Amino acid sequence: xxxxxxxxxxxxxxxxxxxxxxxxxxxxxxxxxxxxxxxxxxxxxxxxxxxxxxxxxxxxxxxxxxxxxxxxxxxxxxxxxxxxxxxxxxxxxxxxxxxxxxxxxxxxxxxxxxxxxxxxxxxxxxxxxxxxxxxxxxxxxxxxxxxxxxxxxxxxxxxxxxxxxxxxxxxxxxxxxxxxxxxxxxxxxxxxxxxxxxxxxxxxxxxxxxxxxxxxxxxxxxxxxxxxxxxxxxxxxxxxxxxxxxxxxxxxxxxxxxxxxxxxxxx
Amino acid sequence: xxxxxxxxxxxxxxxxxxxxxxxxxxxxxxxxxxxxxxxxxxxxxxxxxxxxxxxxxxxxxxxxxxxxxxxxxxxxxxxxxxxxxxxxxxxxxxxxxxxxxxxxxxxxxxxxxxxxxxxxxxxxxxxxxxxxxxxxxxxxxxxxxxxxxxxxxxxxxxxxxxxxxxxxxxxxxxxxxxxxxxxxxxxxxxxxxxxxxxxxxxxxxxxxxxxxxxxxxxxxxxxxxxxxxxxxxxxxxxxxxxxxxxxxxxxxxxxxxxxx
Amino acid sequence: xxxxxxxxxxxxxxxxxxxxxxxxxxxxxxxxxxxxxxxxxxxxxxxxxxxxxxxxxxxxxxxxxxxxxxxxxxxxxxxxxxxxxxxxxxxxxxxxxxxxxxxxxxxxxxxxxxxxxxxxxxxxxxxxxxxxxxxxxxxxxxxxxxxxxxxxxxxxx
Numbered sequence: 001x002x003x004x005x006x007x008x009x010x011x012x013x014x015x016x017x018x019x020x021x022x023x024x025x026x027x028x029x030x031x032x033x034x035x036x037x038x039x040x041x042x043x044x045x046x047x048x049x050x051x052x053x054x055x056x057x058x059x060x061x062x063x064x065x066x067x068x069x070x071x072x073x074x075x076x077x078x079x080x081x082x083x084x085x086x087x088x089x090x091x092x093x094x095x096x097x098x099x100x101x102x103x104x105x106x107x108x109x110x111x112x113x114x115x116x117x118x119x120x121x122x123x124x125x126x127x128x129x130x131x132x133x134x135x136x137x138x139x140x141x142x143x144x145x146x147x148x149x150x151x152x153x154x155x156x157x158x159x160x161x162x163x164x165x166x167x168x169x170x171x172x173x174x175x176x177x178x179x180x181x182x183x184x185x186x187x188x189x190x191x192x193x194x195x196x197x198x199x200x201x202x203x204x205x206x207x208x209x210x211x212x213x214x215x216x217x218x219x220x221x222x223x224x225x226x227x228x229x230x231x232x233x234x235x236x237x238x239x240x241x242x243x244x245x246x247x248x249x250x251x252x253x254x255x256x257x258x259x260x261x262x263x264x265x266x267x
Numbered sequence: 268x269x270x271x272x273x274x275x276x277x278x279x280x281x282x283x284x285x286x287x288x289x290x291x292x293x294x295x296x297x298x299x300x301x302x303x304x305x306x307x308x309x310x311x312x313x314x315x316x317x318x319x320x321x322x323x324x325x326x327x328x329x330x331x332x333x334x335x336x337x338x339x340x341x342x343x344x345x346x347x348x349x350x351x352x353x354x355x356x357x358x359x360x361x362x363x364x365x366x367x368x369x370x371x372x373x374x375x376x377x378x379x380x381x382x383x384x385x386x387x388x389x390x391x392x393x394x395x396x397x398x399x400x401x402x403x404x405x406x407x408x409x410x411x412x413x414x415x416x417x418x419x420x421x422x423x424x425x426x427x428x429x430x431x432x433x434x435x436x437x438x439x440x441x442x443x444x445x446x447x448x449x450x451x452x453x454x455x456x457x458x459x460x461x462x463x464x465x466x467x468x469x470x471x472x473x474x475x476x477x478x479x480x481x482x483x484x485x486x487x488x489x490x491x492x493x494x495x496x497x498x499x500x501x502x503x504x505x506x507x508x509x510x511x512x513x514x515x516x517x518x519x520x521x522x523x524x525x526x527x
Numbered sequence: 528x529x530x531x532x533x534x535x536x537x538x539x540x541x542x543x544x545x546x547x548x549x550x551x552x553x554x555x556x557x558x559x560x561x562x563x564x565x566x567x568x569x570x571x572x573x574x575x576x577x578x579x580x581x582x583x584x585x586x587x588x589x590x591x592x593x594x595x596x597x598x599x600x601x602x603x604x605x606x607x608x609x610x611x612x613x614x615x616x617x618x619x620x621x622x623x624x625x626x627x628x629x630x631x632x633x634x635x636x637x638x639x640x641x642x643x644x645x646x647x648x649x650x651x652x653x654x655x656x657x658x659x660x661x662x663x664x665x666x667x668x669x670x671x672x673x674x675x676x677x678x679x680x681x682x683x684x
Contacts, residue, residue, distance in 0.1 A: 080403035091394040424544025431547035
């Protein structure tokens with residue numbers, strides 16, 4: 001199975017602050033891969049590097065064989081037309097209607113007639129269940145619905161690669177289930193490759209084919225959901241079982257409580 | 268002590284120059300993507316509508332009041348010299364040369380400028396501009412450039428309307444209220460106002476102000492931090508910086524255009 | 528359609544602006560410096576042009592018949608060389624004379640052209656020889672003071 005996206009020896013940081021180090025990841029075609037970890041572990045940064053919004057200090061990101069950060073603007077834009085991205089909380093254009101939001105990539109990148117665009121947009125909205133809401137504006141629908149519209153917009157051009165940045169954040173259980181199903185079904189129906197960045201264990205494990213676990217910019221574990229559920233790695237265990245304390249400490253590092261309260265032997 | 272002061276002064280100066288350079292680069296970047304924006308004139312005309320039409324009411328009302336007040340103030344002073352027939356000429360020149368472009372620009376900064384800054388700032392905070400980039404659409408070309416040209420086109424129109432309405436206001440005060448001779452009012456005005464020197468330079472001034480104010484508004488919005496608090500601060504910065512720029516540029520242009 | 532309505536409003540907006548500019552140009556201002564009539568150039572030499580500036584009016588019988596063009600200094604004759612752009616519609620005899628006058632007491636200076644009696648008219652490139660320089664206020668005041676002082680001397684002798 002060939003890889004659509006390959007990450008090798010990736011290092012990325014701002015000045016002295018390292019965000020990602022020594023990253024190696026494979027994203028095979030047609031699969032749904034999850035990148036998970038606590039807040040601030042660098043998962044969204046990985047998506048940004050794949051999309052070419054930032055450049056690595058060392059290492060390579062290859063998409064479809066091309067090294068992303070070596071592409072010039074037109075090459076990068078051509079590559080991005082083959083990708084769809086769902087931003088956290090949707091990032092819909094607030095001044096456009098839902099219909100125009102989904103039609104945006106079609107109008108910008110294709111020469112299709114308005115009738116054809118109308119049919120395509122309504123079909124995409126139908127896939128996410130919001131066809132009848134197409135006249136509304138993003139301010140008039142709930143967060144969960146906005147997320148689904150954003151999914152419709154991300155798949156408007158039937159991309160080969162779809163990236164989801166925290167698609168479950170802030171959703172109620174029903175919406176979460178709906179979104180998770182949508183992500184899986186779309187991946188299979190379109191034959192695309194999906195990369196899912198999330199920290200929601202239950203929903204992600206239900207739909208992912210393979211999972212990468214990150215902590216502090218490094219991969220600490222990887223495997224299929226079944227393998228990770230029974231893993232003995234302390235970090236994976238803490239995360240999967242939602243334990244409050246473990247490799248990721250509960251207390252912010254610093255002095256101990258005894259020292260702060262002045263207890264213990266006088267020095 | 269002195270060393271500390273020099274250190275801070277030096278750093279502030281360097282940061283200021285750096286900021287100026289950053290702004291200049293952003294300006295040229297905006298110009299670079301403008302031809303692309305002109306290929307979609309509907310985007311620009313849409314912005315002219317949002318920026319210009321929505322500022323019309325405040326411009327007309329302000330112009331009227333300024334014209335009324337000018338008429339009254341000049342009359343009170345001119346009547347002492349028996350020169351009240353110069354009223355039309357003086358109010359027209361004040362409006363066309365200075366008040367029209369400058370006051371309109373200040374109002375524009377307050378109404379349209381803050382609205383642009385907030386709009387762009389919120390779009391950036393909501394990752395809409397990032398999303399657009401990921402969809403292989405250049406946000407400078409699609410979002411910023413149309414707004415820039417919309418503002419640049421709208422400003423001279425608004426300034427001309429302000430001056431015209433102001434003159435009508437001073438006419439109402441002079442002829443209707445103070446019973447000055449209508450013929451003398453208009454003929455003295457026409458003798459005093461030269462199209463080449465006064466009306467043309469008024470248009471040039473408002474064009475330059477349009478560039479300064481609109482660019483400041485877009486720049487502040489684009490570079491605000493993506494939090495609601497900073498977007499609000501950015502709108503304040505827009506008004507302050509744009510107003511100072513307008514007044515400063517006004518001085519420079521007046522010196523260039525009206526002195527030998 | 529949403530877009531069409533916006534276009535109408537924008538069109539009205541721009542029309543309003545154009546109307547305002549036209550109003551300013553026609554009703555509030557004068558178009559005198561924007562004359563599109565053809566002109567012919569005539570020159571005159573003056574000992575002193577005073578405060579005469581380019582674009583100042585050239586009037587005859589109080590009516591504007593042209594504009595001052597370039598003003599240069601001739602360092603052979605040490606005089607000012609003034610070129611006048613006269614309206615094609617107005618012809619003046621070859622022996623007309625030029626005077627530098629002041630509008631009002633302290634106003635802007637302009638050139639008055641007084642017709643002579645010649646049957647032939649000025650053509651493009653001609654030079655007018657009969658010129659009267661500007662009255663410089665300082666000279667007038669000096670004259671007045673000296674004449675008053677002379678009167679005083681005469682009176683006391």
